[in-house]
Amino acid sequence: MFPKTGNKLHSESGEAGLAIMISQALIAELGASHRATKTAMKWTGASERTVKHWLAATHVPKGDHLVSLARHSDEVLRAILVAAGRGHLRIALDLGTVRLKLLELASLLEGG
Template sequence: MLPKTGKSLPQRQADITFAELVSAALTEEVGETHRGVKTLMRWTGASERCVKHWLAGTHAPSGSHLLALMRHSDELLRHLLIAAGRREATVGLELASLRLKLRELLLLMDEGGAPPIRH
């Protein structure tokens, strides 16, 4: 037990709370607009007040809300994997994202909507 001397323990600058980590990821994914709030509410079933606390970084989502967010937000999943020291696991996320973008591009090209590539 630490003695009560009135001094607080120093914190490293790199330390970030879980709520701040969630806030950074969700803000990057959906922004802080009312539309972003509504999107997060739809994903999780959480109240508007809860979602605004998450975006502000003052509160973290509960376990069930966190799982729902991770189902929809690649950005949150990526942030959590990196924070857990599992950066190598993010490669799978990138690959899935690239595959989806490639599929969309191929569909666009098949429809004749993409301009020709010029070198």
Template structure:
């Protein structure tokens, strides 16, 4: 008996390309946090040390960062960090990152409220 040879076809519902999914997630995170302006390009250049052309490619979604540039973006951008955690299937880690951000924001707001109320110095936590 001869082994079955021939073409195998992918399932119609599974057409996700991990490279495209990654590129789109990073593009969405960067433009959501920084916008698509020239200032956003300059900010990414400062964060990562890449050329203007490379930063523009990330903003346009035509390319995505790799290696050390991704790490620098994650260090400076909460949106990129969250996107990478979600792509990695680490939703619980993503939730903890979000909780830390919310906690820091609440502390800032409480200090501002204390200052507005005229208590002079913000409360110590």
């Protein structure tokens, strides 16, 4: 058997933390089931293998995939804000969620 040679295609150490954060965010939002993989595939158009790498924290979503994940997942958006050193902006997401819940509650109270 020949020894493996060539370049490593794994993420660099700076990206390892982000990979873990994105993985944890996806699992918190979707769970760790096969359905979670299918949902992330639908959101991004990425392959099953690629999404499984994200969930396992071995790779970081890049470019359009990362934007698509943030568009669909508040947890991923929060992780990106924390990784960018802008964690204080997370409160805006929470306030938006609270506002929507209050509007839903007001609608239920008016109808009931």
